[in-house]
Amino acid sequence: MIPAQFDYVAPESLDDVLAALRDGGEDAKIIAGGHSLLPLMKLRLAAPSLLVDLRRVPGLSGIQRENGSVRIGAMTHHHDVATGGLGLASTAASTIADQQVRNRGTIGGSLAHGDPAADMPAVLLASEGTVTVRGQSGQREVAAADLFHDFLTTAIGDDEILTEVRLPLLQGYGFGYQKFNRRREDWTMVGACALVKKAADGSCEDVRVGLTHMGSTPLRATAVEQALRGKPLDAASIAAAAEQAAEGTDPPADLNASEEYKRHLARVLTRRALEDASS
Numbered sequence: 057m058i059p060a061q062f063d064y065v066a067p068e069s070l071d072d073v074l075a076a077l078r079d080g081g082e083d084a085k086i087i088a089g090g091h092s093l094l095p096l097m098k099l100r101l102a103a104p105s106l107l108v109d110l111r112r113v114p115g116l117s118g119i120q121r122e123n124g125s126v127r128i129g130a131m132t133h134h135h136d137v138a139t140g141g142l143g144l145a146s147t148a149a150s151t152i153a154d155q156q157v158r159n160r161g162t163i164g165g166s167l168a169h170g171d172p173a174a175d176m177p178a179v180l181l182a183s184e185g186t187v188t189v190r191g192q193s194g195q196r197e198v199a200a201a202d203l204f205h206d207f208l209t210t211a212i213g214d215d216e217i218l219t220e221v222r223l224p225l226l227q228g229y230g231f232g233y234q235k236f237n238r239r240r241e242d243w244t245m246v247g248a249c250a251l252v253k254k255a256a257d258g259s260c261e262d263v264r265v266g267l268t269h270m271g272s273t274p275l276r277a278t279a280v281e282q283a284l285r286g287k288p289l290d291a292a293s294i295a296a297a298a299e300q301a302a303e304g305t306d307p308p309a310d311l312n313a314s315e316e317y318k319r320h321l322a323r324v325l326t327r328r329a330l331e332d333a334s335s
């Protein structure tokens with residue numbers, strides 16, 4: 057439970073963070089809230105030679121609404137997202153672990169870590185949000201669909217920083233968030249988030265469904281979306297669409313649940329999330 061030895065710096069600007077990452081090479085790692093990285097270091101599953109702390113860099117925290125979207129600084133804590141009145145994102149953030157974790161963990165850290173069991177990645181995916189990534193050669197926007205490559209692997213390079221998350225405000229969409237775990241503060245066994253826009257005649261104009269812990273990355277349940285789009289938003293259509301929730305998934309079996317049980321959970325939770333989003 058004692059990490060390997062490491063050096064530590066806490067630069068006061070993004071340029072100095074980038075310089076520290078460059079000088080530290082591939083064994084240098086950013087630390088934000090430390091609530092995913094430190095447990096890995098204590099288990100010796102990660103042994104960075106240099107930790108580059110973001111906490112002194114100005115401008116990386118806070119939530120701002122502008123031009124139909126909301127910008128969330130990478131160092132914004134889960135607690136602030138949970139209490140920020142951001143619909144689906146706030147509801148999902150409020151279910152992360154317990155208050156202590158929500159006070160320290162950050163949205164940027166959660167997305168950069170790329171854990172398929174984490175709550176916020178599927179929310180970013182279903183919302184069709186983007187992240188801003190800064191490196192030595194400048195800044196780029198990465199769409200949620202291009203961010204998550206594999207288990208704990210994202211499009212963010214070792215020498216890059218995720219600086220900001222951008223979520224469209226999605227006016228007119230209802231939302232639902234459902235996750236299953238054994239205890240309130242446990243990691244998600246399976247989670248489903250849904251965003252639904254009703255047409256004037258009450259049918260489904262648009263629907264997005266994100267799944268947590270149903271593969272090595274967060275997933276969009278595209279078969280569910282295709283099955284529901286244009287259909288009436290009644291119990292029968294929602295139930296029929298939700299039956300497709302496990303299509304194209306590859307859930308990892310673990311001590312809590314077999315693959316088949318997770319597929320069952322995905323169908324049930326997707327139906328409930330769609331019902332909430334349509335009500």
Ligand SMILES: Cc1cc2nc3c(=O)[nH]c(=O)nc-3n(C[C@H](O)[C@H](O)[C@H](O)COP(=O)(O)OP(=O)(O)OC[C@H]3O[C@@H](n4cnc5c(N)ncnc54)[C@H](O)[C@@H]3O)c2cc1C
Nearest residue numbers: 086088089090091092093153161162165166168174175218
């Ligand atoms: C007991 C416990 C229970 C938890 N339960 C849940 C849960 O139910 N749901 C959930 O979603 N999460 C859960 N978490 C994880 C928690 O949400 C973490 O806070 C989050 O995953 C990582 O955020 P962090 O700020 O702590 O990142 P850190 O641990 O500091 O960093 C994580 C990784 O991301 C990289 N990184 C961090 N910030 C940046 C950045 N801005 N740019 C580039 N790379 C960056 C780091 O180098 C590291 O590789 C739990 C954690 C604990 C300890």
